[in-house]
Amino acid sequence: MGPLDQLPPEGWTSGPTLADLIPSVSAALGYGQGRRFEIPDSHTVVVLMVDGLGDVLLQENSVFAPTLTANRSATLRAGFPSTTATSLTSLGTGLPCGEHGILGYSFAPRDLDPDITHTLNTLRWTLDTADGRDAGAFFPPADVQPMPAAFDELGQAGAGVTVLMAGDFRGSGLTRAAYGNPTDYRDASSPAAVRDHLREILAHGDQGPRLIYGYLPQLDAAGHRWGPGTPEWRERLRDIDDLVREVIDLLPPGATLLVTGDHGMISAGRRIDIDTSPELTERVRAVAGEARIRHVYAEPGQASRVREVWEAELDGIARIATREQAVDEQWFGAGTAAHVVDRIGDVVAVPYRDTLLTRSLAEPLETIMPGHHGGWTVAELLVPLIAATG
Template identity: 35%
Template sequence: MPLMLPSESAAARSIVGVADDLFAAVRGEGETRIRSGVLIVVDGLGAISLRAHAGHARFMTGHMAKRDVAMSVFPSTTAAALTSILTGAWPGEHGLVGYRVLDRARDRLVNQLSEWEAAGVDPLVWQASPTVFERAADAGHPSFALGVAAYAHSGFTHATLRGAEFVSVASAARRIETAYDLAARHEGAIVYCYLADVDKAGHKHGIASPEWIAALEDVDAALSRAVPEGVGVVVTADHGMLDVPPHRQSVFDETNQGMAEVRHFGGEPRMVHLYLNDDADHDRAAALWRADTDGIADVATRADAIAAGMFGPHVTDAAASRIGDLVIAARGNRALYDGTAADQRGRGMIGQHGSLTPEERQVPLIRLGALGR
């Protein structure tokens, strides 16, 4: 049985193309024309968790109507979702289909956020979809991308931010201030501002923690500064998250029949890509994994997942080669771990994402400044 996306309103927005919509407003297309545009992505901030903590985010929730949400992609993880926002392409097109995916040419898993250089992966080849910044440059518009200095020259940055001038700014508050200043000084500019603190606090401490609330309050306070006249701002996120307590972790090792068919255990704990041995019977392996994950996850073959549109309406051959032979999406607040792996540190992570729940896929889509109501 194939995986199926949960039903959602036909009017539901997608994060795919949010940056291009902002650029269209800069060009004067549509109902609103703006002098320049700022896109702020708060990594890991789901719409449901934001509204649940409205008292700690009065500015954001005060500017957020009921309809001001968008849906993340599948998998609901940073590598896939940020790339979709910034290219206007679905994961099946841009090819970043998970957190750790298989480079079949080298027969190794590649962390899509941090292992480009170590794996010898060329960002221009692996992620060939043009970015909104490249489209802006072609049209004669300046663009800037604000983040921390450590990300300035990473493979993921070259894959997703090419065409933009990278500006290193340490704190979230200073980053937003700088973004607004750049937008005010550069007519027709697109300015991208990435904020990671909420996501980091959620992974380490959980979204019910004082640390997560403090990170949320910091972002909310930073966003409350006045937007320069004529500048339009969109605040969104790549995905949300939920907390996975230790007793909801499921660990798979040699005692599970399905593991005998697995060559690489990729993806992430809430959205696993299983790459099988060359001689494996995929249907038999799927049946074994459905038995082992009964009640905690949904299992599909690669063909079924693609046919169901899980990775978008079109999947390139390159993207398809990176999708697991089996795709396993965790239900509820469950997580699945490779018990045979030497490094088990990931099992200490509390806040998680990657699967299909509303907590993970619904994100805010807040308009401020010249785009505000």
């Protein structure tokens, strides 16, 4: 199966997924059961989330990441859509998006806003677009994503939980939706800062049980700006590999390091611009999602006609499904909560291979990016699990 081939529906969630990771970590720390990974009992587990680290990309660029490659232990499914906001919330709650409700880069929370006054950009937590107004008052994170965060549950059970992320992310809508309210939050905006914090924390040895979570966005940013596999992208991959090598050396006995990604990435192929295609916007109230998966919200009573037009215009280019089809085929997980069903577009479009459904007017920056994700190809959905012990 090639990197641009799509996984069959049963492959989107079969086998271990990102949603299984933190419950397995909790079991390794002595809290609960349900360990789906071979994680040894540990007093400390360090989880590093490398945004954009796909399994296909790692294998294709293994020479630039010898430490990651040597310690690669498994392949996980990121879940669908294969995008940051969805995956981080699945990691942080232990649930597929059909249960936690963060259905992608953007969507219309129709259960909270039946008239679709706005769509929600979940990555920035803004109204309608990435540079829109703050959405916190209109769409409070706790209303959009009401399920408990595993980080909070671990802390309440008695484990120490430390989060290493850029200070700008502290208290953001997505941070609250995915991770709850971590009390030990340390500003770490670069791989070097993550390393320095880990050196300080791990020097004290067994202070467990504790989870230390670090988030690294640099690889994904390079993929969007320059493209995956480019020299600039490989430079960031080398930096991550150097960090992981140093962290492995820092691990005390009884500590475990886990490294994974939230999605992979593909290079842009054919672009079809929704905003300059009148036939694709006729009878449509809103278009959300991103270039690799679109939620289309029809005017009242027009869903069937919108589906017919999108099927005709994108025949052989994208898979078009109704909301009911997407739920029946378990696109968003085995069980989709009733309020989450309302958030799915009346029509859902997923382009085949490397095609993009762009929006040049509403999303000018996203439209020109060379690297994308969100779809269901092997390159987007599969992420590695790297494991090492002290």
